Amino acid sequence: MRTSRDAPTRRIRAAVVGTGAIAAGSHLPALAALAAEGGLEVVAAVDVDTGAVQRFCADGGVPHGYTDLGRMLAEQRPDLVCICTPPTLHREQTVAALRAGAWVWCEKPPVPSLADFDAVEAEEGQEDDGGPYASIVFQHRFGSGARHVRRLIADGALGRPLVAHCQTTWYRDAAYYAVPWRGRWDTEGGGPAMGHGIHQTDLLLDLLGPWSEVRAMAGRLVHDVQTEDVSTALVRFGGGALATVVNSVLSPDEVSRIRIDCERATVELTHLYGHGNDNWRITPAPGVPAGEAAAWRDFGPDVPSSHLAQLRELVASMRAGQRPRSSGADGRTSLELVTALYKSAFTDTTVRAGDIGPGDPFYTALHGGAPGWAPAPATYEEASA
Numbered sequence: 001m002r003t004s005r006d007a008p009t010r011r012i013r014a015a016v017v018g019t020g021a022i023a024a025g026s027h028l029p030a031l032a033a034l035a036a037e038g039g040l041e042v043v044a045a046v047d048v049d050t051g052a053v054q055r056f057c058a059d060g061g062v063p064h065g066y067t068d069l070g071r072m073l074a075e076q077r078p079d080l081v082c083i084c085t086p087p088t089l090h091r092e093q094t095v096a097a098l099r100a101g102a103w104v105w106c107e108k109p110p111v112p113s114l115a116d117f118d119a120v121e122a123e124e125g126q127e128d129d130g131g132p133y134a135s136i137v138f139q140h141r142f143g144s145g146a147r148h149v150r151r152l153i154a155d156g157a158l159g160r161p162l163v164a165h166c167q168t169t170w171y172r173d174a175a176y177y178a179v180p181w182r183g184r185w186d187t188e189g190g191g192p193a194m195g196h197g198i199h200q201t202d203l204l205l206d207l208l209g210p211w212s213e214v215r216a217m218a219g220r221l222v223h224d225v226q227t228e229d230v231s232t233a234l235v236r237f238g239g240g241a242l243a244t245v246v247n248s249v250l251s252p253d254e255v256s257r258i259r260i261d262c263e264r265a266t267v268e269l270t271h272l273y274g275h276g277n278d279n280w281r282i283t284p285a286p287g288v289p290a291g292e293a294a295a296w297r298d299f300g301p302d303v304p305s306s307h308l309a310q311l312r313e314l315v316a317s318m319r320a321g322q323r324p325r326s327s328g329a330d331g332r333t334s335l336e337l338v339t340a341l342y343k344s345a346f347t348d349t350t351v352r353a354g355d356i357g358p359g360d361p362f363y364t365a366l367h368g369g370a371p372g373w374a375p376a377p378a379t380y381e382e383a384s385a
């Protein structure tokens with residue numbers, strides 16, 4: 001049973017679950033930065049790999065290591081749990097933490113399906129009871145660049161958004177896919193549309209607002225995988241803008257890019273795994289006064305997109321007892337678009353926002369059981385091996 005707790009005014013007690021690459025490389029440094037400012041302490045870490053959790057605790061000065069999440073939650077009663085495990089564990093671990101009264105910051109991709117997302121949301125606090133809430137790590141939305149451009153678009157300064165390109169064209173070699181859990185629906189969750197491109201897709205939605213329909217294609221062109229290794233999609237937005245979304249893991253010249261042509265300016269973001277002010281470019285349309293364009297290009301002090309930038313906002317939401325960004329409907333929107341992209345590609349149809357709900361095979365599995373894409377049923381020998 002979830003036990004709702006008051007928003008902490010004291011130091012926030014944080015715990016990390018899954019002590020692999022992203023936990024050590026991004027979560028611990030972000031948590032340490034806030035700890036150094038005095039607002040938070042990291043009280044525990046959990047991993048099924050005893051050696052991994054011991055190393056993590058020793059390197060990060062974390063006092064308590066566990067191999068069992070339930071035990072950690074009962075003994076440490078953390079206020080915030082950072083979930084850094086593989087995607088198929090996100091649902092059960094997020095629910096366990098919410099039921100223990102902790103807020104959750106869960107790595108992307110959020111959960112394997114919309115059904116899983118809705119099950120998690122049902123465990124959160126109501127809108128007005130102060131949580132606990134579960135927020136997804138979408139760090140590319142945060143930092144000074146995204147904040148500045150979001151405001152310019154939302155305020156109408158750049159005019160109506162008209163056409164956009166959203167690109168995550170990366171390169172992953174055969175050795176990358178030789179790791180057994182990669183390229184499989186049940187363990188990786190999806191191909192580049194889900195695992196790699198969801199950051200850019202999420203940022204595009206954060207900047208442009210709700211999407212209304214999608215038509216997509218997917219292919220397996222290079223890698224021996226169950227999922228796709230490339231997809232392209234056409235997306236219409238509620239405000240009328242049209243966008244292309246391209247995700248691949250077979251592009252030698254790697255780039256993450258968003259370009260939005262508005263009536264009064266083109267905004268471009270070009271980077272790979274994270275961005276600062278210098279990664280953004282704003283080109284005014286003819287006739288825009290030079291002074292106005294110069295003001296648009298003033299992004300203010302540079303706060304790069306990062307786990308720290310998002311965590312800082314999340315902790316502020318905790319202290320205010322308010323639903324954080326990237327949780328609930330705001331955290332679900334990119335998963336819904338990715339799900340619709342797969343359904344469109346695998347069924348050769350146009351999919352509209354809100355179409356995929358209980359009873360739809362794509363609601364519970366991103367491959368939707370589609371012939372040629374869903375995993376083949378296990379043979380008797382495999383099932384009994």
Ligand SMILES: NC(=O)c1ccc[n+]([C@@H]2O[C@H](COP(=O)([O-])OP(=O)(O)OC[C@H]3O[C@@H](n4cnc5c(N)ncnc54)[C@H](O)[C@@H]3O)[C@@H](O)[C@H]2O)c1
Pocket residue numbers: 017018019020021022023046047048049052069084085086087089107108109137139
């Ligand atoms: N936000 C980003 O930019 C970003 C970047 C890389 C990875 N990620 C995401 O972070 C998550 C983890 O990725 P990673 O690269 O750190 O993986 P990893 O394999 O390096 O680490 C995962 C850890 O989870 C542990 N683990 C497995 N089962 C567990 C369980 N039941 N309980 C506790 N621990 C368990 C493993 O032992 C391992 O130490 C994934 O969802 C991935 O997509 C996000």
